[in-house]
Amino acid sequence: MTGPGRHSSPPRRSASSGRRHAAAKGPRIWPLLLSLMLVTVAVAGGLALHRSSDRAGGNGRPAPSRPAIDLAVRAAAVDQVLRKRAQAVLQDDQAAFLADIDPGNKTLVARQRTLFANLRQFGFARLAYEQLSQQYDDAVTRKHGPSTYLVAIAMTYQIRGIDAVPVRTMLGYTFTERPGGRWMLMSDTDLDKRLPRGSHQEAWDTGDVLVKRAARVLVVVENGQDSLANSLLGKASSAVKAVTKSWPGGWSGAGVVIALDDKIVRGADYTAPKNAEDAIAMATWVYRTLPGEVSGAGERADSYVVVNPRNRSKVDARTLAHEFTHVATAPYGAYAPRWLVEGAATYVEFLPMDGAENLALGKYTQEVRTKYLAKAKSLPSDAMFFQTSDSSYPLSWLAVDYLFERFGGTEVGTLYQELAALGSTQAERDRIMLEHVGLTEAGLFKALKAAAA
Numbered sequence: 001m002t003g004p005g006r007h008s009s010p011p012r013r014s015a016s017s018g019r020r021h022a023a024a025k026g027p028r029i030w031p032l033l034l035s036l037m038l039v040t041v042a043v044a045g046g047l048a049l050h051r052s053s054d055r056a057g058g059n060g061r062p063a064p065s066r067p068a069i070d071l072a073v074r075a076a077a078v079d080q081v082l083r084k085r086a087q088a089v090l091q092d093d094q095a096a097f098l099a100d101i102d103p104g105n106k107t108l109v110a111r112q113r114t115l116f117a118n119l120r121q122f123g124f125a126r127l128a129y130e131q132l133s134q135q136y137d138d139a140v141t142r143k144h145g146p147s148t149y150l151v152a153i154a155m156t157y158q159i160r161g162i163d164a165v166p167v168r169t170m171l172g173y174t175f176t177e178r179p180g181g182r183w184m185l186m187s188d189t190d191l192d193k194r195l196p197r198g199s200h201q202e203a204w205d206t207g208d209v210l211v212k213r214a215a216r217v218l219v220v221v222e223n224g225q226d227s228l229a230n231s232l233l234g235k236a237s238s239a240v241k242a243v244t245k246s247w248p249g250g251w252s253g254a255g256v257v258i259a260l261d262d263k264i265v266r267g268a269d270y271t272a273p274k275n276a277e278d279a280i281a282m283a284t285w286v287y288r289t290l291p292g293e294v295s296g297a298g299e300r301a302d303s304y305v306v307v308n309p310r311n312r313s314k315v316d317a318r319t320l321a322h323e324f325t326h327v328a329t330a331p332y333g334a335y336a337p338r339w340l341v342e343g344a345a346t347y348v349e350f351l352p353m354d355g356a357e358n359l360a361l362g363k364y365t366q367e368v369r370t371k372y373l374a375k376a377k378s379l380p381s382d383a384m385f386f387q388t389s390d391s392s393y394p395l396s397w398l399a400v401d402y403l404f405e406r407f408g409g410t411e412v413g414t415l416y417q418e419l420a421a422l423g424s425t426q427a428e429r430d431r432i433m434l435e436h437v438g439l440t441e442a443g444l445f446k447a448l449k450a451a452a453a
Contacts, residue, residue: 248413
């Protein structure tokens with residue numbers, strides 16, 4: 001899901017703080033699931049970044065005067081450094097990866113040595129770095145000298161067996177020219193605060209990590225946490241099988257689970273009070289093109305799941321099945337109504353699953369009808385979904401369950417794809433729904449009322 005909230009669920013073992021509800025096996029507390037958030041921030045950051053190459057520094061003052069530099073020569077020299085670094089990772093050559101780093105910056109050298117070790121574990125089939133746009137910052141120039149070159153970098157990568165297509169993330173490097181025309185990497189953090197959220201701060205940037213794999217699954221934890229990695233591998237494998245079996249048309253993708261001590265990874269921010277308390281996991285977008293690069297929102301390729309370090313012990317296979325449903329549907333687009341996005345993920349999450357007890361869905365259906373549907377006036381709106389999450393999730397599940405029961409999985413899957421790609425306005429949503437199921441959103445709500453009666 002894409003924002004804070006808490007939702008009621010069928011009964012099973014107790015988990016974390018939430019609203020209690022009646023259940024066949026006693027009250028259950030259902031934790032929050034978060035996913036795909038912060039797109040607005042990511043988009044805004046991306047647009048600002050890609051338009052900033054000829055503007056003043058971040059403090060608003062004009063860019064300082066600089067020595068005459070042949071820009072073509074500089075670009076070629078920095079490109080050579082970037083190519084060397086990418087090839088070093090692919091060829092397991094740590095010395096080449098560190099060769100163009102300022103040797104006087106011991107902290108940077110140590111951090112880059114850890115980065116190299118991390119990158120090697122992911123198993124990239126493809127890796128490349130590309131200069132995007134120069135940035136200006138007076139303080140950075142004063143620190144590193146008049147030849148300072150602060151530049152946004154796109155990292156294009158494809159993790160073998162995980163990413164179906166090459167994807168992109170963003171970082172920022174500071175270079176300066178040394179005698180002989182050699183350009184050295186002086187810092188890898190000067191641009192961090194200006195990079196777009198959601199397409200930055202990857203798992204390999206956070207410190208010493210451990211990466212473990214299973215078929216169609218990759219798990220990232222802190223180095224030394226083998227037990228946690230093995231546990232998550234088993235749960236993620238069950239979840240991948242469940243989504244593959246249950247999602248209309250199947251799913252051939254892979255699940256990435258990042259469970260680190262860091263509270264900010266990719267688009268997940270577990271420093272926000274609501275997220276820190278309630279969230280268990282969040283599916284964060286992976287981009288084929290970055291926000292602001294080709295389109296304002298960027299083009300999605302996939303999603304990686306980031307687990308809240310506070311609640312990682314509460315992650316189970318159903319939690320990951322919910323999030324992997326978001327992963328499976330992420331490439332469709334950004335315009336599906338929120339009730340369908342979260343309702344579909346919850347629908348798959350609640351289905352029978354290997355290694356998980358079956359849920360009392362018959363009783364839960366009646367509970368949702370009497371507790372939430374009876375009081376509702378419409379399906380949950382996008383604007384209010386997370387403000388009323390206690391009712392939004394069960395109502396959304398009920399709506400999607402009705403669609404699957406009445407129209408079948410193939411029609412629901414096709415409906416989802418078209419709404420996600422084209423449903424940017426209410427008129428378009430109504431047109432698409434009428435075409436596929438003969439009901440508008442308002443009509444679907446009336447059908448739910450009629451079924452309950």
